[in-house]
Amino acid sequence: xxxxxxxxxxxxxxxxxxxxxxxxxxxxxxxxxxxxxxxxxxxxxxxxxxxxxxxxxxxxxxxxxxxxxxxxxxxxxxxxxxxxxxxxxxxxxxxxxxxxxxxxxxxxxxxxxxxxxxxxxxxxxxxxxxxxxxxxxxxxxxxxxxxxxxxxxxxxxxxxxxxxxxxxxxxxxxxxxxxxxxxxxxxxxxxxxxxxxxxxxxxxxxxxxxxxxxxxxxxxxxxxxxxxxxxxxxxxxxxxxxxxxxxxxxxxxxxxxxxxxxxxxxxxxxxxxxxxxxxxxxxxxxxxxxxxxxxxxxxxxxxxxxxxxxxxxxxxxxxxxxxxxxxxxxxxxxxxxxxxxxxxxxxxxxxxxxxxxxxxxxxxxxxxxxxxxxxxxxxxxxxxxxxxxxxxxxxxxxxxxxxxxxxxxxxxxxxxxxxxxxxxxxxxx
Amino acid sequence: xxxxxxxxxxxxxxxxxxxxxxxxxxxxxxxxxxxxxxxxxxxxxxxxxxxxxxxxxxxxxxxxxxxxxxxxxxxxxxxxxxxxxxxxxxxxxxxxxxxxxxxxxxxxxxxxxxxxxxxxxxxxxxxxxxxxxxxxxxxxxxxxxxxxxxxxxxxxxxxxxxxxxxxxxxxxxxxxxxxxxxxxxxxxxxxxxxxxxxxxxxxxxxxxxxxxxxxxxxxxxxxxxxxxxxxxxxxxxxxxxxxxxxxxxxxxxxxxxxxxxxxxxxxxxxxxxxxxxxxxxxxxxxxxxxxxxxxxxxxxxxxxxxxxxxxxxxxxxxxxxxxxxxxxxxxxxxxxxxxxxxxxxxxxxxxxxxxxxxxxxxxxxxxxxxxxxxxxxxxxxxxxxxxxxxxxxxxxxxxxxxxxxxxxxxxxxxxxxxxxxxxxxxxxxxxxxxxxxxxxxxxxxxxxxxxxxxxxxxxxxxxxxxxxxxx
Numbered sequence: 001x002x003x004x005x006x007x008x009x010x011x012x013x014x015x016x017x018x019x020x021x022x023x024x025x026x027x028x029x030x031x032x033x034x035x036x037x038x039x040x041x042x043x044x045x046x047x048x049x050x051x052x053x054x055x056x057x058x059x060x061x062x063x064x065x066x067x068x069x070x071x072x073x074x075x076x077x078x079x080x081x082x083x084x085x086x087x088x089x090x091x092x093x094x095x096x097x098x099x100x101x102x103x104x105x106x107x108x109x110x111x112x113x114x115x116x117x118x119x120x121x122x123x124x125x126x127x128x129x130x131x132x133x134x135x136x137x138x139x140x141x142x143x144x145x146x147x148x149x150x151x152x153x154x155x156x157x158x159x160x161x162x163x164x165x166x167x168x169x170x171x172x173x174x175x176x177x178x179x180x181x182x183x184x185x186x187x188x189x190x191x192x193x194x195x196x197x198x199x200x201x202x203x204x205x206x207x208x209x210x211x212x213x214x215x216x217x218x219x220x221x222x223x224x225x226x227x228x229x230x231x232x233x234x235x236x237x238x239x240x241x242x243x244x245x246x247x248x249x250x251x252x253x254x255x256x257x258x259x260x261x262x263x264x265x266x267x268x269x270x271x272x273x274x275x276x277x278x279x280x281x282x283x284x285x286x287x288x289x290x291x292x293x294x295x296x297x298x299x300x301x302x303x304x305x306x307x308x309x310x311x312x313x314x315x316x317x318x319x320x321x322x323x324x325x326x327x328x329x330x331x332x333x334x335x336x337x338x339x340x341x342x343x344x345x346x347x348x349x350x351x352x353x354x355x356x357x358x359x360x361x362x363x364x365x366x367x368x369x370x371x372x373x374x375x376x377x378x379x380x381x382x383x384x385x386x387x388x389x390x391x392x393x394x395x396x397x398x399x400x401x402x403x404x405x406x407x408x409x410x411x412x413x414x415x416x417x418x419x420x421x422x423x424x425x426x427x428x429x
Numbered sequence: 430x431x432x433x434x435x436x437x438x439x440x441x442x443x444x445x446x447x448x449x450x451x452x453x454x455x456x457x458x459x460x461x462x463x464x465x466x467x468x469x470x471x472x473x474x475x476x477x478x479x480x481x482x483x484x485x486x487x488x489x490x491x492x493x494x495x496x497x498x499x500x501x502x503x504x505x506x507x508x509x510x511x512x513x514x515x516x517x518x519x520x521x522x523x524x525x526x527x528x529x530x531x532x533x534x535x536x537x538x539x540x541x542x543x544x545x546x547x548x549x550x551x552x553x554x555x556x557x558x559x560x561x562x563x564x565x566x567x568x569x570x571x572x573x574x575x576x577x578x579x580x581x582x583x584x585x586x587x588x589x590x591x592x593x594x595x596x597x598x599x600x601x602x603x604x605x606x607x608x609x610x611x612x613x614x615x616x617x618x619x620x621x622x623x624x625x626x627x628x629x630x631x632x633x634x635x636x637x638x639x640x641x642x643x644x645x646x647x648x649x650x651x652x653x654x655x656x657x658x659x660x661x662x663x664x665x666x667x668x669x670x671x672x673x674x675x676x677x678x679x680x681x682x683x684x685x686x687x688x689x690x691x692x693x694x695x696x697x698x699x700x701x702x703x704x705x706x707x708x709x710x711x712x713x714x715x716x717x718x719x720x721x722x723x724x725x726x727x728x729x730x731x732x733x734x735x736x737x738x739x740x741x742x743x744x745x746x747x748x749x750x751x752x753x754x755x756x757x758x759x760x761x762x763x764x765x766x767x768x769x770x771x772x773x774x775x776x777x778x779x780x781x782x783x784x785x786x787x788x789x790x791x792x793x794x795x796x797x798x799x800x801x802x803x804x805x806x807x808x809x810x811x812x813x814x815x816x817x818x819x820x821x822x823x824x825x826x827x828x829x830x831x832x833x834x835x836x837x838x839x840x841x842x843x844x845x846x847x848x849x850x851x852x853x854x855x856x857x858x859x860x861x862x863x864x865x866x867x868x869x870x871x872x873x874x875x876x877x878x879x880x881x882x883x884x885x886x887x888x889x890x891x892x893x894x895x896x897x898x899x900x
Contacts, residue, residue: 024493025826026468062458066754070745074812075464076819079744095819097467104462114452125757129713133760133780137713139608174448182445197468213456241710244608245601277550278530278541288537291594294601321601352545359548359567362494367827 003389004365007200008379011208013216014188018375018385019203020195028196029372030102031091032110033380035191036184037084037308038162039225044171047164050083051127051172052180056090057081058119061112065119068105075101078369085162085308087380093369096197100206103194107210110187115177124169131163139242143420144249144317145302151236152251152313152416157225186217193376193385196368226310229253229414237419245294247319247420248326250333252410254300256310258382265395266402267314268305271298272353273345273403274316274336279352281336281345286318292328293318309381314410326419334412341408344400358392365389470822476669477844480677482684483657487835488669488676489845491828495568497665498832499551501578502840504658505560506692507627516640518557519633520649523596523641525555528562528650530591532580537591540577547573557628558692558769559840560654565829568666575679582683585650592643600635607632610708610780614715614881617706621879622719628695628769656680658689660839664832694771697721701877702898703790705891707884714786714882715778716793720875722766722773725841731854732862733766733870738813739805739863740764740796740871741777745812747796752779758789768841775870783883787890790880794896800871804864818852 007019041048059065072079077094090109092102135141146161153159192211194203230253240247255263274282275298286293296318301307320329364370365388379385474490507517529551530537544551547570553562562581566574606612612632619629661680663672698721722737723730734742741748741764752758762779777797781789805813825831825848838847880891884900891897 022493024491025822026470027823027826061453062461066745066750070812071461073743073745073816076815076822078820078823093823095467095822097464098819099465100462101464104459108459112452112454115448122754122757126753126760129758129780129782130760132713132782137610137711137780139605178448178451179445181451242608244604277545279538279545284538287598288594291597294598294605319601319605348542348546352542355548355567356545356550359496359550359565362496362567363565363827363829366494366496367829368823 003386006386008385009204011187011211013212013214014186014219015211015214016191016379017207018191018193018379019200020193020371020375020385021198021200021203022195023197025368026096026197027093027368028096028099028102028194028198029091029093029368030099030106031089031193031372031376032106033087033089033191033193033376034185035087035189035222035380037086037088039085039157040184040223043156044168045176046160046168047127047162048168048172048176048180049088050163051123051169052177053081053083053088054123054127055115055119055177056109056113058116058123059114060109061114062108063105068109071101071105077102083162084303087377089373089376091369091372093372099194099198099203100210103206103210106192107214110185110190110211111214113181115174115181117174120172120174120177124172127169128166135163137242139240139244140247140420141242143247144251144315144418147238147420148249148251148302148313148315148416148418151234151418152230152253153227153311155225155227158227158311182217183220186219187211187214188216188219191376191380193372193379195372195375230416232413233415233417235417235419237421239423240420241423243420243422245319246322246326246422247317248329249418250316250330251416251418252314253414254312254314257306257312258309261382262394262398263402264300264312266398266406268300269350269353269395269398270340270403270406271300271314272356273340273349274298276353276356281340282333285336286329286332290332292324292332293320295319306381307377322422330417337407337410341404344404347400350398350400350403354392354396357395361388361392473845474669475845476673478673480673480681482681483655483688484680484683485660485839486673486676487660487662487839487845488667488672489664489831489835490667490669491664491831492666493828495666496565496828497568497571497663497667498565498828499563499574499578500662500832500836501562502660502836503560503654504558504689504691505555505653506558506690507630508690509627510693511625512627512630513625515627516637516645517627518630519637519641520645521555521560522599522633522638523592524646524649525553525560526595526599527587527591527646528553528581528585530595531586531588532584533586535577535580536588543573543577546570549574551577557630571667572675575676579679579683582654582680587643587647587650589643592641592646596638596641599638603632603635603638610711610713610715610881613706613708614717614879617704617879617881618717618719621704621877622698622774623695626693626695628692651685653690655685655687655689656683657685657687658691660836662832662836662839664835665828691770695769698774699877700875702896703878703880704898705884705887705900706879706881707900708881709883709885711783711881711883713780713782714880714887715780716786716790716878716880718777718793718876718878720775720870720877722775722870724773725768725843725847729862729866731858732866734817735810735813735855735858735863736800736805736866736871737764737766737775738816739809740800740867742813743816745816747800748777748779748793751796752781752789752792756785756788756792758782758785758792770841777876777878783886786880786882786887787894790891790897791894794873797871797873797876801868804867805860807860810858810860810863814855814858817855821848821851
């Protein structure tokens with residue numbers, strides 16, 4: 001299959017634009033990725049980047065509160081936003097007749113969002129409900145994405161809870177919002193992506209019409225969040241009031257995904273060799289042969305691979321029976337990693353992983369929401385939207401020796417182990 | 430265009446404008462652009478036929494990516510009138526978890542390996558209505574997937590060691606699922622609505638699973654995994670005409686006596702008090718209300734669909750705008766119809782902090798009453814109508830979305846023609862019809878439900894509110 005068509009340009013105000021036309025269905029996706037995520041929020045304001053994301057839906061100069069949702073939905077579209085460690089995205093997917101409307105909506109809030117005390121108070125309540133739903137009131141809430149970073153990392157940007165604690169959320173002010181917007185939501189700090197059913201000339205004209213007069217502002221220098229990998233094995237325990245079984249997350253550091261992409265991809269393939277499917281190493285060993293875990297997963301990134309800049313992580317999580325000591329799970333993992341380090345995986349093991357990745361990438365591409373967001377985040381983080389089309393080939397190019405080297409680099413003397421104990425089972429091991 | 434260069438404050442951050450200044454420009458508010466002309470979706474090349482063994486095959490060409498989505502649904506209901514004393518649910522769960530673990534020529538790892546090498550994954554799950562085998566594959570590997578499906582349908586061996594291990598694992602997974610508040614609420618609601626009807630039993634009990642033997646699972650497969658009444662949907666980079674022949678030649682060997690068992694009609698939902706289910710230590714409550722709704726084929730269904738959207742069926746609904754965007758009681762509130770082969774149920778869900786649960790229930794009921802008494806305006810109906818028509822387009826624009834939608838329609842006895850004609854049905858609905866549906870189906874007195882939360886915290890307010898049965 002020929003690589004899909006891709007066009008890019010930059011407006012005078014610094015907004016980077018990616019156009020990916022595809023007329024196979026009469027629908028269109030629009031997204032804006034801002035180069036700020038929860039790693040950039042200040043101390044004392046944990047959860048602020050996410051709270052601010054909510055506020056961007058609360059109205060702008062031309063749009064009363066609730067109007068954004070109504071205009072998207074009355075055009076037959078869907079919308080959402082999400083906050084990641086290094087970026088925040090917003091999108092609409094709609095029938096293609098609504099392309100100009102979607103661009104108008106995104107431009108209006110990039111130009112002049114209306115931030116009020118009333119809406120801030122309301123969204124603090126909504127975000128607290130979101131945290132109750134996803135973290136506080138359910139088993140394994142925040143496992144491992146909130147619980148592991150403070151064990152694996154030392155510095156505030158990398159270690160803190162991106163959902164935020166309630167006190168910090170309640171302390172957020174309209175002033176904070178204004179400062180955050182002016183600092184980080186400049187057009188030069190964003191990528192606009194349009195994918196789907198349109199002509200390049202038509203979409204270019206509409207982008208210029210709606211975003212052209214968003215005033216340029218200074219773009220802050222992007223800070224480095226680099227920090228040393230853990231020295232030794234760092235452990236922490238967490239008591240979960242709702243969990244029925246113990247769980248463990250083991251976190252390692254991986255190469256910088258932007259500077260050393262191919263090295264990073266070796267870890268992605270390693271994750272597949274370890275836990276993707278019944279034939280994978282850890283599924284066979286821990287789930288079926290030793291039968292000591294209920295489920296086990298491995299992967300790059302706490303939100304998925306290629307979702308963050310350096311420093312990024314490789315994580316293995318497992319839920320196990322209370323009578324299985326966590327040491328047994330960790331020891332079995334270490335044995336399997338050592339086996340892989342000494343004797344590289346077979347070509348067939350890699351072929352399985354690369355074929356499933358090819359298939360996964362095709363399916364992502366076929367869902368317009370995922371395609372639009374994938375192009376935008378690849379452009380923002382890697383400067384290359386086309387990366388999402390190149391990944392299957394680059395993953396297929398990873399060698400068995402590179403996977404063995406990645407397994408060898410997951411060392412017991414530089415990792416984080418988070419142990420989750422059910423409150424009702426009590427005690428530690 | 431020039432770049433504004435703000436000065437830095439003492440903390441090194443750029444000095445910023447006030448929120449008021451950020452929210453306005455010299456030009457002022459701008460008009461919303463009109464929609465342009467909507468291009469119609471291309472006609473789908475499709476075949477919908479029943480092959481000799483009784484299996485219905487729906488094949489649709491959509492070659493956007495070189496993949497094929499595969500959805501097999503076998504009606505798989507408990508033939509017993511009551512779930513009390515029935516092992517069907519436990520047998521079914523073990524069957525779904527072991528059907529892909531062995532045949533005469535393939536073991537668990539061989540099946541996974543063959544599928545992986547063609548970029549495929551297959552998943553087997555069971556619910557009170559059906560057994561589903563779903564997955565996707567690189568188009569070139571469809572033959573491999575069909576052959577694996579044939580092999581497990583006609584010759585799954587249920588190896589004893591696999592059954593033993595999966596049975597133990599299933600007990601753990603059930604305990605994990607039952608620790609989730611939404612699962613606790615769902616089980617309580619279904620039990621409250623339908624009692625011992627097999628439809629209410631979405632998960633077996635641990636002791637029932639522990640008793641399951643390999644022979645019982647194999648026997649269930651022999652009598653219940655039947656082609657007649659089942660449907661296979663294939664959507665993707667295929668030629669529908671030739672693929673049906675391929676399916677016939679591969680899956681023709683799947684045979685069996687009789688027809689796959691469809692769930693029996695459900696008892697009518699009886700309106701009544703909301704049952705409070707105690708979950709000690711909960712910091713949030715699950716409000717789950719239910720009432721009778723209409724089947725998709727009912728002439729009044731399109732009006733009910735729009736009335737539901739206006740109530741809580743999408744973000745721009747009265748319920749979400751009230752209890753989320755105005756009052757901040759919830760992150761997630763919604764209403765939706767749930768379809769079964771003989772009827773439909775209207776569901777209203779909201780998760781809300783303990784201290785505002787009673788108030789959220791009050792508002793939820795208020796909006797139900799208001800929908801009938803102050804019916805949706807012309808504008809509200811129009812927003813809902815455009816959303817219903819447009820979201821049908823976006824939701825089915827991917828292979829996976831279209832395949833899942835078609836297989837759920839097929840389970841209700843509907844086909845692609847229903848789907849293609851639905852936008853026109855929605856266009857014809859009048860504001861009066863929506864008002865009538867609102868009054869008939871959304872009356873608070875038509876509802877019952879459950880509320881899961883910490884009864885110690887909730888009881889005083891709920892008692893004052895009324896219409897709640899306390900533990």
